[in-house]
Amino acid sequence: MNLLTDRWIPVRPVAGCGVEQISLETLLCEPHQRALSLPRDDMEMAACQLLVCIVQLLWPPTNMEQSIQRIQTPLTKEEFLAGLTGWEESFILNHPEHPFMQVKGVIAKETTGMDKLMVGLTGSTSCAFVNQPGQGEALCGGCAAIALFNQACNAPGFGGGFKSGLRGGAPITTLIQQRCLRSTLWANVLNAESLERDYPEWQKQHCQGFTWQKPIVSNEKIPAHSIGLARGLFWQPAHIELSPPSAAGQCSACGGQADKRYLSFLKAKFNYTVEGFWLHPHSPCVEQTKKGIPEKRHIGFTLPIPCWTQVGRLLISQQLEKNQEGRRAALVIEQARQLANGKPLYMSIGGYRNNQAAIVERRHEVMVFSQGWDRHQDIINEIIHTGQGYRLALRKALYLFVEGMKDNDIIGSRIPVHEVAERRFYRESDIYITRLLATINYEQPLKELESLHLYLSALCQSLFEAATDPYDHHVKLIQTLAISRRVLIAQLSALKMQGEQADEPTP
Incomplete structure (x- = not known):
């Protein structure tokens, strides 16, 4: 299966229903608005990131003007075919010598089920709550490619002796989302002007070859600055090889019909060292x-x-x-x-x-x-600092209630109610602050900022009372409770009146 020419991308119409698998050419050259259709949000994001990386290498816009044009207008067939030149055999999942994101000839004592390649599907605390049974039993070529990419780029290694990717074990990925998949891809592709600033050798380093074309040498020490853009975007830190596929059938992940399905893979421990820092375009x-x-x-x-x-x-x-x-x-x-x-x-x-x-x-x-976010970073910072300031005020007051004041022989409850209250603060403030960032008028923010202070102050007082109410009649804690409440009121007053931005270490 060739990711550049075959149909492997599971999509649905943005407005409507019906899932189909399309080719990269269909996606980039047609005006239809489509969205990815996979059963897991992390697999959808990995698929989007995989597509972004391919488009980044094959069709980088020359400048900002062309970036805008690509977001708005599909590629012509001629432009698409021109971009394929030189890459025709680089993205073949079952290539006889250089299979995509794999190392040919991996030696392992036993095969590993595909569920281990799908991050968090088995052996994790969350697997029982978010995954359908049997999701990793038999994967089509497209889902196998996505899983290989996701495991290599976004997840920790398989365990002791296995390396993680260039960004570490579990990096945050941030991408721009547009109204459809095609425009989303182009919104996340850096143009040549941007590339020149951070990857000045990006054009020369294309000829280095991917890790499956020019494998990493065992125990090699690799300077980060020597890793080119192409090699870095598709860095495979592990020795993995898919087992020969089985017969046709339904893919257990995307649900599509496939002429070949992958049931297992081989993995082997492998070590090397990357010296320095490689800047990834999708991560802060x-x-x-x-x-x-x-x-x-x-x-x-x-x-x-x-x-x-x-x-x-x-x-x-x-x-x-x-x-x-x-x-x-x-x-x-x-x-x-x-x-x-x-x-x-x-x-x-x-x-x-x-x-x-x-x-x-x-x-x-x-x-x-909301609009204006690009010009008013100070307001965004103020919202975040305000939220954290009130969170810290609540935690400090309750921490005093828990620990007491040893110098004054004032005992504490010794029950960690501050941790419970802090979790509730985050849970209950999340919707309010997230909605505020999405709706605030950055040109005239004062009224909404005042409302934020009032909401968070009331929330802190409510959570404080809920945390301490069970101890309200405990004779030995009456003084501790009174002092803690005074501390909370004093800190809330300071935050409300002066807008102080608390940035102190958490006790």
Whole structure:
């Protein structure tokens, strides 16, 4: 199966129903509005990212003007065929020598079921709640290619001895979402002007070959700066090879009929070292100074907290300064700021929260930012800092209630009610803050910001009372409760009156 020419992309009409598999040419050269149709949100995002990477390499726009044109107008057949030149055998899933995202000749003691290739399907805390039974039994070529790409680029390795991708074990991916799949792809493809700034050797490095054409050498030390754009976008950190396919039938993932289905694969441990940092265009990154040396890394989901808490990192770039974190939004988000032209931003955010090789949570959602988002980063920052300020005020007051004041012989409850209240704060404030970011008038934000302060203040007081109510009549905790309540009121008053932005470490 050739990803460039065969029908493997599962889609449905944006307005309507009916799933079909189409080719890349049909997708890019026809004006019909289609959307991906897969049973899992993470597989849909991986499929979109896979398509973006292919289009990025084969048809990069020359400048911003052409980027806008590509979003609005399908490719001609001539343009499509011209882009295929030189890549015809690079994306063949069952190539006899260089199969897509695989290493030919993997030696393993036993085969592994395809369910292990679909991230979070088995062996994870969340698998019983979000997956249909038998989803990974037999995959068509398209779903197998998507699973290979997703495992290599977006997930932790298979366990001890297996490497993760260039972005780390479970990176956050941010993409721009448009009204249909075709325009979404082009909105996430960097034009040549953008590429020159961050990948100055991108055109020369095309000839390096993908990892399945020029495999990584065992125990090799690879300078990150030597990894070209093409090789980096399709980096395969593991030794994987699909087993020979079985007979025709229904794909257990997308539900389509396939003439060949893949039931298992081979995997083998393999080690190497990448020295330095490779900037991925679809991920935000941060820079911190450790022992006087700046270190960069792509960020991931590490805590079960809502996405609005991460908006500063996902959307707003900031230079590294003393005692502050440097950060940079994904390159596709930076380019979107130039393409905004007064339009709202629909940002797809995806990733996994993991415990080593185990996936404990899947995180895939869309956040909306109303028009003006590209010009008013200060307002976005204020909303996020305000939310975190009230969260910290509530936690501090309840932490005092839990720990007491040892110097004054004031005992605490010793029950971690501050952690329960903090989870409830995130859960109950998520809808309000997310909706505010999507609807606020960034030109005249004061009224909505005042409403945010009132809402969060009332929420903190309500959560404080709910957390401490069971101990209200405990004689030994009466003084502790009174002091904690005064601390909360004082902090809420400071936030409301002065708009102080709390950025203190969490106790």
